[in-house]
Amino acid sequence: MPEKPMSDRVELRRVSKVYEGVTVVETLDLTIAAGEFVVLLGPSGSGKTTLLNMIGGFASPSAGQVLIDGEDVTDLPPAKRPTATVFQDYALFPHMSLLANVAFGLRMRKVPKAERLAKAAEMLRLVGLEGFGNRGIHQLSGGQRQRVALARAMAVEPKVLLLDEPLGALDLALRRQMQEELVRLQRRLGATFVHVTHDQEEAMSIADRIVVVNKGRIEDMGPPDRVYLKPASLFAAKFMGESNVLGGRVVASQGGEVKVETALGPITAPGNSAAGSAVHLALRPEQLLLSPHQNGVSLGHGRVEELSFQGTHCRCHCRVAGQDLILRAPVSAGLTAGQEVSLYAARTDVVLLQR
Ligand code: ADP
Ligand code: MG
Numbered sequence: 001m002p003e004k005p006m007s008d009r010v011e012l013r014r015v016s017k018v019y020e021g022v023t024v025v026e027t028l029d030l031t032i033a034a035g036e037f038v039v040l041l042g043p044s045g046s047g048k049t050t051l052l053n054m055i056g057g058f059a060s061p062s063a064g065q066v067l068i069d070g071e072d073v074t075d076l077p078p079a080k081r082p083t084a085t086v087f088q089d090y091a092l093f094p095h096m097s098l099l100a101n102v103a104f105g106l107r108m109r110k111v112p113k114a115e116r117l118a119k120a121a122e123m124l125r126l127v128g129l130e131g132f133g134n135r136g137i138h139q140l141s142g143g144q145r146q147r148v149a150l151a152r153a154m155a156v157e158p159k160v161l162l163l164d165e166p167l168g169a170l171d172l173a174l175r176r177q178m179q180e181e182l183v184r185l186q187r188r189l190g191a192t193f194v195h196v197t198h199d200q201e202e203a204m205s206i207a208d209r210i211v212v213v214n215k216g217r218i219e220d221m222g223p224p225d226r227v228y229l230k231p232a233s234l235f236a237a238k239f240m241g242e243s244n245v246l247g248g249r250v251v252a253s254q255g256g257e258v259k260v261e262t263a264l265g266p267i268t269a270p271g272n273s274a275a276g277s278a279v280h281l282a283l284r285p286e287q288l289l290l291s292p293h294q295n296g297v298s299l300g301h302g303r304v305e306e307l308s309f310q311g312t313h314c315r316c317h318c319r320v321a322g323q324d325l326i327l328r329a330p331v332s333a334g335l336t337a338g339q340e341v342s343l344y345a346a347r348t349d350v351v352l353l354q355r
Contacts, residue, residue: 007035007192008069008082008159010055015064017050017216025050025216027064034069034159037186037193039203041239042213048196049088049164051213055194056085056162068160079108084158086166088196090149092137098124098148099133105156116155123151126185143174154189161186163195167202179206200240204228212236228284234353237282244288244325246281247355250274258352264300264321271352280353285315286328287349290341297350299325299343304335318343 010032017025025047032038040048053059054066057078066074073081084105092101099120106116124130127147137145146166153161163182167175183206186193197203203210204224211221212235220227220236231237234245248262250273258273259266260281273279288299302320307329314335316327320343327343329335 006157006159007190009034009067010160010192010194011065011067012051012054012061013065013067015054015061015066017047017054017059018062023216025054025061028216028218030211030218030221032192032194034192035190037183037195037206037208038211039207039209040194040196040211040213041198041200041203043198043239046213047216048198048213050216052085052162052164052194052196055160056083057081058085079105082159083162084153084156084160085162086149086153086164088164088166088168090145092145092148092152094137096137097133098129098135098137098140101137101148102133102151102155104152109156119155120151123155124148126154127151142169143178146170146178150185154185158191160192160194161189163193165196165198167197175202176205182206204240212239214239229349230351231282231353234280234282234355237351237353242285242326243282244285245353246323248279248281250277250279257347260352263323265298267297267299267350268347269297269350269352270348273352273354278355280355282351282353283345283349285326286313287345288318288325288327289344289346290327290329290333292344293346296344296346299345301340301342304337304339304341307335307337 012030014027016027040051042048050059054061057076065072068082102120102123103116106119121133124133127150129147167178179202207224210224210227212219214235220232228240231240237243246262248260250258251261252259253273253275257268258271259268260279267281269281300320302318305317305319307314307316313328314331316329316335318325318327318341
């Protein structure tokens with residue numbers, strides 16, 4: 001390990017990317033602090049890999065600048081940047097041993113052989129593959145390949161590590177384990193991590209900050225809890241997890257609260273919006289309550305249509321005033337299909353989204 005854990009700040013300034021006349025990254029600004037663990041979260045085709053590749057030097061912006069540690073690297077090739085990339089498919093070299101794979105970046109940087117092999121062995125130890133150095137890539141499991149890809153990227157002591165859906169090919173248990181390991185590794189190395197995924201649970205469990213990407217634009221960014229609980233847009237609300245979304249019109253706006261007329265009747269929510277404007281209100285399934293909340297809102301009466309036991313809770317579809325609402329009820333509530341229910345929510349949980 002380097003004595004001084006090192007990391008660099010990354011800045012995208014007015015960056016855009018056009019492929020064959022199609023804009024895949026709209027003009028955007030993004031600053032990632034030194035030592036930050038940032039996750040780019042978005043659906044397939046939203047431009048996550050393109051953004052990562054522009055930081056790593058594998059794609060050049062159509063306009064704008066990429067700065068690392070304040071230096072303009074827009075025209076520098078990948079090997080001249082203080083970055084390393086773990087690619088989505090790992091891109092390991094099947095004809096090389098593990099050790100040679102891990103030492104590859106150092107070879108490209110003309111590090112003497114003895115030094116690079118020692119470093120590669122150290123990296124293999126760090127990812128728990130000590131003594132595997134002479135094996136071939138085909139002799140490894142998916143999880144082990146993932147570790148080799150990580151070791152190869154870390155061997156060059158990057159100040160910025162770029163990870164493109166590195167856990168996508170792993171089963172759920174291994175994915176969870178690797179998520180925890182990545183966080184520990186990042187704390188230990190002190191490097192800036194930029195991690196791409198389409199999995200919102202993964203994003204929430206590892207990120208200091210989530211950047212929600214949609215159609216080459218940033219929809220929202222912030223700490224996981226804020227983005228989950230108070231998403232900035234309808235897209236961010238839906239992509240971060242299940243949400244009950246109601247359309248409505250603002251009938252009053254006063255003192256930091258709006259009253260919105262919806263299919264469920266008037267609902268009060270925190271926020272500001274001109275009377276008459278069309279808005280959405282969003283509530284997470286676990287925010288729907290079966291009994292009145294102090295200073296809460298009433299969502300009306302309805303019937304449980306369908307429910308499934310999920311171990312930690314019951315997931316129910318409720319029909320209220322013609323709307324399908326999803327509710328996460330405690331198992332102890334003992335709900336049954338066909339049962340009549342009244343639904344409530346805390347006023348402060350209701351999220352106001354401009355249309
Ligand atoms: P994501 O990683 O979020 O799935 P990508 O950044 O790979 O998204 O792709 C964003 C868009 O850019 C997609 O529509 C994709 O087809 C297009 N695209 C990506 N790379 C290229 C390329 N080399 N040439 C042409 N189009 C590309
Ligand atoms: Mg991608």
